[in-house]
Amino acid sequence: MTNSIALNTKRPSLSSSEAFISMNDYNEINDEDIIESQDSIPPKLQKALELSDLGRTREAASYLEDLLLQSPEDDLVRATLVDIYLESESYADAFFQAARRLMLNPTNTDVLQQLGVMLAGRGVEIAASFFDAAKSLEGPTLENSLLRGIVARKLGDSARACTIFEELVVEAPNDIDVLRELAESLIAEKSFAKAKPLLERLTKESPGDSEIWCWLGLSHRYCGNNERACNAFKTCLDLSPEHLQARYHYAACLLQDGKEATCKSILLETQVLAPKHVRTWINYDPAFDSIDSDFLRTSLMKSIAPREARS
Secondary structure (H helix, E strand, O other): OOOOOOOOOOOOOHHHHHHOOOHHHHHHHHOOOOOOHHHHHHHHHHHHHHHHHHHHHHHHHHHHHHHHHHOOOOHHHHHHHHHHHHHHHHHHHHHHHHHHHHHOOOOOOOHHHHHEEEEEEEEOOHHHHHHHHHHHHOOOHHHHHHHHHHHHHOOOOOOOHHHHHHHHHHHHHOOOOHHHHHHHHHHHHHHHHHHHHEEEHHHHOOOOOOOHHHHHHHHHHHOOOHHHHHHHHHHHHHHHHHHHHHHHHHHHHHOOOOOOOHHHHHHHHHHHOOOHHHHHHHHHHHOOOOOOOHHHHHHHHHHOOOHHHHH
16 A cells, blocks of 8 residues: 545535544543643644633634645644544544545555544444544554454444454563454444453543443343342442433343332432433333333423334
């Protein structure tokens, strides 16, 4: 694969739904710190970052655009502008500025990977072409492989993601990011028994990670251990009380264990947080079939359809 990538410099008409996935994973994994600390902020960027911190991202972006008119090859200014556009969910503008960075420096592997994540919504292979370009320039890296696996999972290919992360575990058996991504991919693949020992380990190494506790609860539930599932879901909710997936499965496990009163309490709390979710659970999940009709009618029923109306 050649190092140069043909890019149309006209702003693309891309929406977040059709072209982009979340940049959170990229930002967490990417080692490039554009500005390492407040003390190292160049004066020319200070105003833009202050505006951004105040939520005035449009003004911050406009200020940086003006700086680029004066110095179009200033990569630090353009990189900051990309971040501000991503923060404000102006994805097409972020893509355009990232593409400009690549045109000015075709061997910038961080930009190649960032563009791969941005365009992942167009398909795994499109994202992979950017990751391949970065790999050809700096060789295989942990970051590159992590991004490949994350993109594959987010686009529905959890089996491919599992393969990527399992290979990475051989290379980096104690890397928490790698282990966590493998665990999430195994859950997505419904390999609950395989995920369980890995998740048990992760709860010891990252006990404050509510998502890991939720995944452990899922593993226990679908491996037939409701008591342990309840404990894991409860821990998740202690850490993150509004975690809807944990609330749903915790309520179902409680009901299956005969703890109907506690299940009802969870449902009533969740009705306040997310009524549409509760309606979906009651209407379509057989796990809630044993809840008495009077409770449904008097407490939750305002917009819950009769069970016989389920499709």
